[in-house]
Amino acid sequence: MSVLPNRDRQAERREATRREIVEAAWEIARAEGLSSVTLREVAARVGMRSPSLYTHFASKNAIYDAMFGEAWSEFLQVTLERTASLPKAPRVALLAMSETFFDFAVADLARFQLMNQRVIPDFQPSPESYAPSVATLERLREVLDRLGVDQPEAVDLYVSLVGGLVDSQLANDPGGDRWRRLLPRAMDMFADHLGLPGPPLRSTQRST
Amino acid sequence: MSVLPNRDRQAERREATRREIVEAAWEIARAEGLSSVTLREVAARVGMRSPSLYTHFASKNAIYDAMFGEAWSEFLQVTLERTASLPKAPRVALLAMSETFFDFAVADLARFQLMNQRVIPDFQPSPESYAPSVATLERLREVLDRLGVDQPEAVDLYVSLVGGLVDSQLANDPGGDRWRRLLPRAMDMFADHLGLPGPPLRSTQRST
DNA sequence: GTCTATAAAAGGATAGAC
DNA sequence: GTCTATCCTTTTATAGAC
Numbered sequence: 242m243s244v245l246p247n248r249d250r251q252a253e254r255r256e257a258t259r260r261e262i263v264e265a266a267w268e269i270a271r272a273e274g275l276s277s278v279t280l281r282e283v284a285a286r287v288g289m290r291s292p293s294l295y296t297h298f299a300s301k302n303a304i305y306d307a308m309f310g311e312a313w314s315e316f317l318q319v320t321l322e323r324t325a326s327l328p329k330a331p332r333v334a335l336l337a338m339s340e341t342f343f344d345f346a347v348a349d350l351a352r353f354q355l356m357n358q359r360v361i362p363d364f365q366p367s368p369e370s371y372a373p374s375v376a377t378l379e380r381l382r383e384v385l386d387r388l389g390v391d392q393p394e395a396v397d398l399y400v401s402l403v404g405g406l407v408d409s410q411l412a413n414d415p416g417g418d419r420w421r422r423l424l425p426r427a428m429d430m431f432a433d434h435l436g437l438p439g440p441p442l443r444s445t446q447r448s449t
Numbered sequence: 450m451s452v453l454p455n456r457d458r459q460a461e462r463r464e465a466t467r468r469e470i471v472e473a474a475w476e477i478a479r480a481e482g483l484s485s486v487t488l489r490e491v492a493a494r495v496g497m498r499s500p501s502l503y504t505h506f507a508s509k510n511a512i513y514d515a516m517f518g519e520a521w522s523e524f525l526q527v528t529l530e531r532t533a534s535l536p537k538a539p540r541v542a543l544l545a546m547s548e549t550f551f552d553f554a555v556a557d558l559a560r561f562q563l564m565n566q567r568v569i570p571d572f573q574p575s576p577e578s579y580a581p582s583v584a585t586l587e588r589l590r591e592v593l594d595r596l597g598v599d600q601p602e603a604v605d606l607y608v609s610l611v612g613g614l615v616d617s618q619l620a621n622d623p624g625g626d627r628w629r630r631l632l633p634r635a636m637d638m639f640a641d642h643l644g645l646p647g648p649p650l651r652s653t654q655r656s657t
Numbered sequence: 658g659t660c661t662a663t664a665a666a667a668g669g670a671t672a673g674a675c
Numbered sequence: 676g677t678c679t680a681t682c683c684t685t686t687t688a689t690a691g692a693c
Contacts, residue, residue, distance in 0.1 A: 488688090503688075
């Protein structure tokens with residue numbers, strides 16, 4: 242019957258409600274597009290009226306902000322797990338990482354747009370929500386460096402290369418694998434360029 | 450004083466008004482974002498009231514459709530001009546093309562989003578507006594083939610590579626050139642991968 | 658071809674009762 | 676913490692006069 246446990250339970254309940262709201266917003270974003278998220282529909286999905294959302298979020302953009310932070314936190318976690326133990330061979334490791342990133346990005350267009358593109362004109366992530374994205378890139382640099390990708394420009398090139406394949410996949414063949422199948426070739430190209438050791442991931446093939 | 454000249458003038462005037470409307474929509478899209486285009490503001494910019502727009506376009510999405518078609522037509526024209534006479538050396542030609550594409554894409558975020566990303570949830574381009582994008586890719590395949598990039602997968606890789614650099618530039622360094630500077634390196638990497646002849650575009654540099 | 662008037666809906670956000 | 680009530684704005688689109 243002490244006070245603190247009650248406070249804890251209240252805080253937990255509050256946090257759970259916040260999560261419910263954000264999850265409802267994700268559902269709408271996935272189904273109807275990021276810009277189609279409305280407070281009314283979010284509220285309806287959690288069994289509330291829209292004004293009640295203001296108890297938990299200061300504005301609609303605050304919900305987008307929570308979504309942004311959550312998405313990058315998830316990606317950071319995926320990154321940390323995937324990079325905790327990588328294959329020794331640099332090329333194999335590069336491919337494993339790329340496939341992880343690719344699959345995460347391609348699994349959810351709305352999430353990808355919120356994380357990496359500027360779809361909501363007046364939305365700017367807060368420093369707290371931005372932090373996990375910085376941490377992710379930091380971790381990526383660290384791992385790439387250990388694989389022999391030690392030039393900053395090469396890291397930029399790697400990010401662009403994988404990101405470009407994701408983009409093409411989402412834009413031109415959503416749900417398919419036309420660009421995902423290019424990952425081994427792309428990683429070989431990249432590894433060859435940097436002179437990374439090891440046998441090629443795929444047998445070199447001629448055009449005819 | 451014949452009839453047909455009058456008809457012609459009317460048709461010209463009508464077409465000019467359509468162009469004015471689309472140009473006003475572009476201005477708003479560039480200034481406030483693609484999804485912030487509203488009929489009221491478009492109308493205001495051309496000195497009309499919003500209902501009058503329906504004389505020229507059946508719906509708001511019809512305006513987006515005209516914008517989409519116009520953007521790809523411009524890009525097709527830029528592509529045709531740039532590829533009409535290319536440097537003989539494959540690597541130099543690749544770089545020249547990439548720089549043209551990159552600069553066109555990076556010059557206008559709203560245009561890039563409308564052309565290549567799915568920012569407006571319920572917008573689907575009409576076949577007529579989609580046509581110039583098909584023609585552009587066709588022309589690209591043709592030119593790349595002549596440069597020695599004759600595998601379909603290599604074309605996909607090229608498109609992703611340049612597109613990824615554009616994406617990174619727009620997302621992480623808008624207005625800058627951090628990723629544009631990587632174009633020569635990226636083209637060398639790509640050319641090396643395909644065994645294209647010619648000296649590298651940039652001197653090979655070590656990491657230390 | 659453009660206007661006024663207006664529909665009809667939906668949007669984000671606030672005030673104040675409970 | 677959630678509600679009702681409501682504000683005020685904005686949105687796309689239509690009807691009908693001129």
